[in-house]
Amino acid sequence: MSKKVAQLKFEGGWEYAPAPETTPVPLKSKYELFINGKFVAPKNGKYFRSVNPATGRQLTRIAKAEQVDVNAAVRSARRAYEKVWGPMSGAERSKYLFRIARIIQEKARELAILESMDGGKPIKESRDVDLPLVSAHFFYYAGWADKLDYAFAGKTPQPVGVAGQVIPWNFPLLMAAWKIAPALACGNTVVLKPAETTSVTAMHLAEIFKEAGLPPGVVNIVTGAGEIGAAVVEHPDVDKVAFTGSTGVGKSIAAAVAGTRKKLTLELGGKAANIVFEDAPMEQAVEGVINGIYFNQGHVCCAGSRLLLQESIHDEFVSRLERRIETLRVGDPLDKNTDIGAINSKEQLGRINQLIGAGLDEGAELHASSCELPGEGFWCRPSFFTGVSASHRIAREEIFGPVLSVMTFRTPAEAVARANDTCYGLSAGIWTDKGSRIFKMADQLRAGVIWGNTFNKFDPTSPFGGYKESGFGREGGVQGLLPYVRL
């Protein structure tokens, strides 16, 4: 970068003392499967290690389900659907959901700590974002359970049956809530498969279901690697499949479900454009871009991972970003002052580093925070690439880490063209002082969620989902009921 007259000093001086969240949480040394309202050992008696990504060491052991366990889970879900949950009135179902939402609120602190220990996300995010949204989702869909007759004009919605749901590791509890709450509200029963690296909080959610008195079999949880997810998806007695995760796996699920009676929704990858015009509120745009890409270590399918800057502000904006990433605090996820936690797994860190390598090989310039990284565990410095061309791998492939690709545009039309130049279409951000421009561009962007002068805002009342290879179907809002009803 060019030589600067004045530099800001963020290192040293007044240092914050460590502020670790205290951790006497009910973490178990071993987690079982949750089938028919009971915690049961897997038939084969096998368990796998779950690692704390901030240390790289074993956190606990998780039951390794096999086909026979999946069969038991689906059987139990089918029975509960036919005998109890399907016939139950919406008003009764809503009582259970409200109760679950309240218990989640009561246990929010311990759930947040467990989420950070298991997944590596900073406690301030699991405490202030994940957990409040988890209970909000249950509250929201609890409210729909007895009002389904009013959701779709002139139609009387019926439940679909048994839902097989496979969720990712980036927002373990939140994705469970997104899937389970609307399914139960509509009268379906569930077999849930959490991600291999982040199963702990799903099992604590199962305890909450028990505490709430949810009838046995209404929610069943089987844990294991990808093949168990496939077993859930392919099980012949599953009526509805919902998947959130990578586009690659999503495609194979779509292929597996093709030709069956199963309803399918997919929420897949993204490569969202954050578009900043020269008249944007500069300071807030910088914050929005930072939040867009570094929130949850960039493990966000709707992350603003491509930054499109109007040419006239490129250099200034880049130096603002360079300064800002120096103030991001990377480290112990349980420290209340940590902004960026650990990368979720060794494998994911490998994928991120591989794509960083590809960016360098293809000639882009890397700008990384100078922060020190902890000696053990899986870590990646918040960083961004400039000099990125639309044909580079880092401009096309989802990195799913704290790495941003910066490009430029000259006119609104070019911004739209560049933003749409991707196989994905999950989200986008527009930053400008001109409100009319936001609405005009939003009409032309092929993305499911578009934020104006903000980014990464979530609310259970608002539908979320993709265009193109980012998937189909919507979660959240009244639209989020549709995948779980027959009209």
Added chain:
Amino acid sequence: MSFALKFPVPRVDQIGAEERAAKFTKRSIKNEAKAQGLKMAVAMMDLTTLEGTDSKGKVTHLCRKARQPMLAKYDCPPCAAVCVYPNQVAHAVKELEGSGIPVASVATGFPSGQYPLKLRLADVKDAVDSGAAEIDMVISRGTFLEGGLAEVFDEIAAVKEACGKAHLKVILETGELQTYDNVRLVSQFAIEAGADFIKTSTGKVSPAATLPVTLVMVETVRDHYLATGKKIGVKPAGGIRTAKQALQYLVMVKETVGNDWLTPDLFRFGASSLLGDVELQLAKLVDGNYQSADYFSKG
């Protein structure tokens, strides 16, 4: 606008600015960081009394408090300055003799500024002649709001000239400017007109200092420094009553403009009741338990 500034004034999005400010309040400042931060807050404090009832006795009391805010065992530094009305300046200077603590005086028809310019300038000269080392002026908000930017600019420049060697703090009265866009604009032109410090409020208008308003001002100062290499100070005043709030401001300064601004030369708190809570917290860190407010001397 027939008036051109040297540097650009970016727009400010209200929601984004307030969200950013709220994030600073989430920092957890504990133990030695807390002790260090609290002492810094005392050393940055313009201990202030601006009442119709101010008397020599009251000012004497305040000056002694500024010299030694707490019992010696707590190792608390003296305050940055004592801030009074022009009439009390000479007395305060006498009381603070030998302490190295400067006297700041409000001037220019504080708090409204609704007086003819020549009277406001005379007010400044009088305070400086009485020994004020720092002048806290108010801008003509009415003139600004009716579009008279150039006029306000010239007024600030004239006051700066009248200050001579005294440091000039320009009070924007952000509670009357209302929008962050206005705050950013007035911050920039106050700096270009010659302010050494920009200050949020008189303390006579509500809301006075808030974290987002001060953030917008600190961002202006930072951008000006990066463009010119010149360091301007910031002083939030009014409404900062707790040690916790003071620490949040320091966090915001540290993470926005860096460590260089964590000094009384570049950051001040204008406060009359903040010191009491800071003392309470400092004593807790030393003694290990909270004491009743009765154990601390009143300002």
